Amino acid sequence: MSDSLPEHLLSVKMKHRVGTVSLDVSFALTQPWTVLFGPSGSGKTTVLRAIAGFVRPDAGSIGRGDDLWVDRESGVFVLAHLRPARSAGQTARLFPNMTVRSNAVYGLGWSTKPDDAKKVVEETIGLFRLKDLLDRKPHELSGGEKQRVSVARTVISAVTFDGPGTALLLLDEPFSGLDYAMRDELVGGLREYLILRKIPVLSVTHDVGEAFQLNAEVIRIADGKVVQQGPVSDALKDERRLLMSQLKSGS
């Protein structure tokens, strides 16, 4: 692991057997927003879960500079809740007995700066269009609304992270349950907000348009291996061309 990496960057080098896939990946995060892109079952979620601390890789290391979260060789394994990382999975997991507001602020940090933390909560609630839903319980929400609450909670928790440096945000298909208009609005707004708040993001997506809108760095994974890493304009140019020609021909 290089010790010259700036503090906010993450370096991942891991091998792990999951199902029929032998993961063997090595990459570093260098941009504000990076997406893992690749076919279903190629191992993207497993990589995200290993970074979050929910999967213990068979071999390798994960960390930021000298701050190792995993190092199988020396036996380091930092528990998930102690890592400067916050994650939201594909399925919204909300507390059924709590309102949207209580769910959203669960995991709120910055106990020493309550006024700032309050501002972050209000900003995020606005960004995710949750104002009119705040007093509802999860059973009174649609699937897309639940997903928005779940991702908003993770954003609030990452931005108000109580610890040295900033937290990394890990999002597994955060916009997949949303309609196009909502997705369009949220993707751009969230990207801008997280850059402002200096929160780096690693997300999983299958959506070419979303990766372009995020102006993301793309890490392509196929069959457990990183096959390409680079700016979206380069990494997904063939997919975009195909998409455009399909749109033109109406297919």
Ligand SMILES: Nc1ncnc2c1ncn2[C@@H]1O[C@H](COP(=O)(O)OP(=O)(O)OP(=O)(O)O)[C@@H](O)[C@H]1O
């Ligand atoms: N807990 C598990 N036990 C056994 N096999 C698993 C487990 N979790 C995932 N797998 C398998 O490991 C492989 C990689 O799964 P993973 O969820 O990481 O892929 P993915 O690229 O995120 O897929 P998708 O895009 O469909 O979410 C798949 O073949 C999956 O069936």
